[in-house]
């Protein structure tokens with residue numbers, strides 16, 4: 001069911017500083033910031049030869065990553081995103097297996113304009129998993 005690793009997301013306290021570090025210190029191709037109000041974050045995608053890094057910063061008062069950054073003020077790896085062919089079939093398979101799909105189970109449109117879902121970290125060895133239909 002899960003396919004390629006689409007991205008690894010890192011929550012950061014200072015988006016500009018983190019983007020500059022990836023651009024200048026690590027020499028990576030850094031894309032401009034994208035506000036994603038529907039998700040409560042601003043994201044910066046960094047293109048790597050085999051996947052992407054997604055830098056995340058809270059947007060608005062009710063960001064789902066605010067708690068994570070409060071617990072990890074220097075930032076940290078927030079989630080990993082796997083690609084799936086059929087997100088509804090994936091959701092139904094995961095729900096049947098007893099995994100918690102976050103929200104009401106209805107995919108949202110993510111930063112790449114594709115449907116995404118999130119799975120509770122406590123059900124996947126302490127790791128927040130995002131699925132993106134490609």
Ligand SMILES: CC[C@H](C(=O)O)C(=O)SCCNC(=O)CCNC(=O)[C@H](O)C(C)(C)COP(=O)(O)OP(=O)(O)OC[C@H]1O[C@@H](n2cnc3c(N)ncnc32)[C@H](O)[C@@H]1OP(=O)(O)O
Nearest residue numbers: 036039064065067068078102110111112118121126127128
């Ligand atoms: C623009 C879309 C973009 C894209 O790629 O397209 C995105 O990726 S948007 C990314 C931001 N959106 C989300 O993360 C949505 C899903 N996340 C959530 O709903 C919350 O973050 C949630 C429910 C995972 C955690 O929320 P919160 O921290 O407020 O809840 P708790 O404090 O109750 O946490 C419960 C429990 O889980 C641990 N936790 C929280 N976040 C993470 C994490 N990222 N990785 C691992 N573990 C996490 C937290 O420490 C609690 O554990 P406990 O042992 O009980 O302390």
Ligand SMILES: [Co+2]
Nearest residue numbers: 009054081130
């Ligand atoms: Co993501």
